[in-house]
Amino acid sequence: MKCDEMQLNISMYVDDALEAHSQEKMFAHLATCRECRMFLRRTLDLRAAFAAFPWPEVPLSLDRRVMAKHLKRGKSLKGATEKIRMLWSHRLSVPLPSAALVALALITVTVLSISLLQRPDVVSVPCLPAVDVYAGQPANPVQGN
Amino acid sequence: MRGQLFSSLSILDVDPHTRAHSGTTVQTTSDKELLSLIQSGDRGAFTELYKRYRRALYAFCARLLGDTQAAEDAVHETFMKLSTESSSIAQPAALKSWLFTVARNEALMTIRGRRDGARGDAESVWDDETPQSLAEKADVGRFVQGALSRLKVEYREVILLREFEGLSYAEIASVTGDSASSVKSRLFKARRALAGKLEGVWNEERDDK
Numbered sequence: 001m002k003c004d005e006m007q008l009n010i011s012m013y014v015d016d017a018l019e020a021h022s023q024e025k026m027f028a029h030l031a032t033c034r035e036c037r038m039f040l041r042r043t044l045d046l047r048a049a050f051a052a053f054p055w056p057e058v059p060l061s062l063d064r065r066v067m068a069k070h071l072k073r074g075k076s077l078k079g080a081t082e083k084i085r086m087l088w089s090h091r092l093s094v095p096l097p098s099a100a101l102v103a104l105a106l107i108t109v110t111v112l113s114i115s116l117l118q119r120p121d122v123v124s125v126p127c128l129p130a131v132d133v134y135a136g137q138p139a140n141p142v143q144g145n
Numbered sequence: 146m147r148g149q150l151f152s153s154l155s156i157l158d159v160d161p162h163t164r165a166h167s168g169t170t171v172q173t174t175s176d177k178e179l180l181s182l183i184q185s186g187d188r189g190a191f192t193e194l195y196k197r198y199r200r201a202l203y204a205f206c207a208r209l210l211g212d213t214q215a216a217e218d219a220v221h222e223t224f225m226k227l228s229t230e231s232s233s234i235a236q237p238a239a240l241k242s243w244l245f246t247v248a249r250n251e252a253l254m255t256i257r258g259r260r261d262g263a264r265g266d267a268e269s270v271w272d273d274e275t276p277q278s279l280a281e282k283a284d285v286g287r288f289v290q291g292a293l294s295r296l297k298v299e300y301r302e303v304i305l306l307r308e309f310e311g312l313s314y315a316e317i318a319s320v321t322g323d324s325a326s327s328v329k330s331r332l333f334k335a336r337r338a339l340a341g342k343l344e345g346v347w348n349e350e351r352d353d354k
Binding site for chain 1: 158188191192195199200203204208213216217220221224225228250285289290304305307308309313314330332333336337339340343344347
C-alpha cells in the first residue's frame with residue numbers, strides 16, 4: 001500500500017508535479033525500497049524510449065485535403081463578398097457629384113425651413129381679446145357707450 | 146499587413162516543428178493572435194496554424210489509433226472544424242487544448258466504430274484489440290511501441306499527451322474531460338503496467354550487455 005502511494009508520487013515526480021515536501025518523503029522511501037527504486041528507473045527508461053520514437057511523417061494527402069477544403073471555403077466566402085461589392089456598384093451606388101448635389105440640396109431646404117419658421121411676419125398667431133375672468137366681460141369695455 | 150504575410154506561406158514550406166515536443170517550437174505569433182486572424186477571414190493564418198499543429202496532431206492520432214489513414218481523417222476533420230467553428234472557441238488562449246480535444250474525439254469515434262460496442266475487462270489497462278502485436282518485437286524501442294499500442298485507449302491517450310506533447314495534468318484533463326487527479330492516477334497506472342510488461346525485455350537487454 002505504501003509502495004503504491006510512493007509510486008504514484010514517483011510518477012508525479014517525473015512529471016515535475018510533486019511538491020517539495022512530498023519529494024523528501026519519496027527520496028527517504030527510495031533509500032530503503034528496491035521495488036520503488038526500480039519503478040523510478042523504469043519510468044525514466046520509458047521516457048527515454050518514448051523520446052527515441054520516430055515521428056510519423058505527415059502524408060502529403062492530408063496537406064492537400066485540408067488546404068483544398070480551406071481554399072474552397074475561402075473562395076466561397078470571397079465569392080459572397082464579391083457579390084455584395086457588385087450589388088453595391090451596380091444597383092446601389094451613385095456617382096459622387098450627384099450624391100454631393102443631393103446632400104447640398106437637403107441642407108439648403110433644411111436651413112431655409114428653419115429661417116422661415118422663425119420670422120414673426122410670416123407666421124402670425126391671432127390675438128384674442130383679453131377676458132375678465134370674474135365678470136365674463138372684456139377687461140377693457142369699449143368706452144363711450 | 147499580417148494577412149499578406151501569411152497569405153504568402155506555402156504548405157510545402159519546411160515544417161516548423163524541429164523538435165519532438167511541439168511546445169519547443171519558436172512561435173512568433175501566438176495561437177490567440179492567429180485564431181483572431183482566422184476569425185477575421187485570414188486564410189494565411191489558418192495555413193500557419195495548420196503548419197504549427199499538423200505534425201503533433203497527426204502523430205497523436207496515429208499513435209492513438211495505430212492506423213495512419215484513420216489518423217489522417219481525424220486530423221482533417223479537426224482542421225475543418227477549426228475552419229468552420231473558429232468563432233465559437235470559448236478560450237482562444239487554450240487553442241492547443243481545443244485542437245487536441247477535437248482530434249481525440251474524432252479518433253475515439255473511429256475506435257468506437259471499430260469495436261461496435263464490445264467491452265473488455267474494465268479493471269485491466271490492456272486492450273484486447275491491438276493495432277499492433279507485441280509478439281515478435283526484437284528491440285526495446287519497438288517493444289515499447291508495441292506495448293503502448295496495446296494499452297487501453299484511456300491509458301494510451303494520457304501517455305501520449307504527457308510524454309509526447311508535454312501537456313500538463315490540467316491541460317490533459319481539459320482534453321479528456323476528466324479531473325486532474327484522474328489523469329494523474331491513469332498516468333501512474335499506465336506507467337506501472339508498461340514498466341511491468343517490459344521488465345523482462347529490459348532485463349534481457351541488461352544481461353546481453
